[in-house]
Amino acid sequence: MKIVLLGAPGAGKGSQAELIKKEYGLAHISTGDAFRSNIARGTDIGKIAKAYVEKGMLVPDEIVIEIVKERLTHDDCKNGFILDGFPRTIPQAIALDKIIKLDCVINIKVDNEIVTNRISGRRACRGCTQIYHISTYSKETCDKCGGKLYIREDDKRETVLNRLEVYSKETAPLIDYYKDKNILFDVDGSTSIAHTFEQVKEVISKLKI
Numbered sequence: 494m495k496i497v498l499l500g501a502p503g504a505g506k507g508s509q510a511e512l513i514k515k516e517y518g519l520a521h522i523s524t525g526d527a528f529r530s531n532i533a534r535g536t537d538i539g540k541i542a543k544a545y546v547e548k549g550m551l552v553p554d555e556i557v558i559e560i561v562k563e564r565l566t567h568d569d570c571k572n573g574f575i576l577d578g579f580p581r582t583i584p585q586a587i588a589l590d591k592i593i594k595l596d597c598v599i600n601i602k603v604d605n606e607i608v609t610n611r612i613s614g615r616r617a618c619r620g621c622t623q624i625y626h627i628s629t630y631s632k633e634t635c636d637k638c639g640g641k642l643y644i645r646e647d648d649k650r651e652t653v654l655n656r657l658e659v660y661s662k663e664t665a666p667l668i669d670y671y672k673d674k675n676i677l678f679d680v681d682g683s684t685s686i687a688h689t690f691e692q693v694k695e696v697i698s699k700l701k702i
């Protein structure tokens with residue numbers, strides 16, 4: 494199964510991708526995590542990506558496309574994968590179409606006001622990238638790996654507003670792009686993670702693969 498998760502920052506793509514990974518044994522590919530890891534390790538890609546990621550701007554297409562192309566050759570993608578945060582522009586979607594045939598694109602719909610509130614309470618683990626929300630988790634360290642929690646640079650309020658603008662200008666056009674291919678399915682991401690996942694499973698169960 495080859496799935497793309499679409500949705501504004503804070504829509505819950507990462508949480509749904511982790512649940513799909515567990516339920517169906519697919520690889521979870523997050524381009525955002527790939528950039529954060531490259532930045533933390535100080536790689537050449539990380540050095541280029543840092544300024545874009547911290548300002549909430551998109552990293553140039555050719556860099557992201559190369560990263561994804563290489564990642565899709567890994568063994569864990571043989572069973573299928575979930576792309577979380579890629580594609581984010583029409584040229585990225587066109588490049589992806591040249592590499593593989595997608596089974597479905599799940600569009601997680603959430604209002605801007607909800608995502609802004611969600612992101613401002615978000616904490617990430619420096620060790621394993623696990624995300625928590627201050628409304629349900631008050632510790633300063635990660636339950637999974639013990640790593641220290643922090644506020645991602647791009648989760649700060651001004652940057653979030655910029656990311657939402659970039660999303661509506663650059664990424665939202667992908668909704669029509671995939672609608673035209675008849676592979677787009679909407680789910681409501683404004684309630685709980687569990688409720689959204691029920692809808693995701695229903696979409697997947699109806700796919701003819």
Ligand code: AMP
Pocket residue numbers: 502524525526528545546547549550551552553554557577578579580581582585647656
């Ligand atoms: P995310 O964790 O998916 O919200 O991604 C964090 C940041 O990584 C984004 O704001 C961009 O700066 C960069 N990024 C992630 N995926 C892409 C992509 N497909 N194209 C360009 N930049 C990306």
